[in-house]
Amino acid sequence: MYRRYCNDCFPPFYLPNRQTPNTNMQNATPTTQGGSTAQNQIPAPMPMSPSDFEQAPGSPTNLDIQYTQGYLKTQIGKRVRISFLLGTNTFQDRTGTLLEVGISYVIIQDIDSNTRTLCDIYSIKFVTFYS
Structure with missing residues (x-):
């Protein structure tokens, strides 16, 4: 099962399965004959509602009455x-x-x-x- 976390709440190294843009130009695809360069492209994020997010392990929740x-x-x-x-x-x-x-x-x-x-x-x- 794929878990979806809020990407703004956690640093990239903490999130499982998070894709980050490739800023290293050595990994870019070489120039094609047409003269354009094709780079690794990340698909646009899907719109998500707050109910789509799962709590990351160890995250406090504001619904617990101990908070x-x-x-x-x-x-x-x-x-x-x-x-x-x-x-x-x-x-x-x-x-x-x-x-x-x-x-x-x-x-x-x-x-x-x-x-x-x-x-x-x-x-x-x-x-x-x-x-």
């Missing part, structure tokens, strides 16, 4: 208070309903103003969940 994103996804729809550390000693809180969780962000909706705020997940220090 912040995975656990927060189980709490979508709940009222939360999130404390962020800004700089070295400034804390700021945001309160609202947890709407979405991405790899590097969360979106909360303010209950009073009905506005949505996108928040950096790496600045989060504390999350309080309300029943």
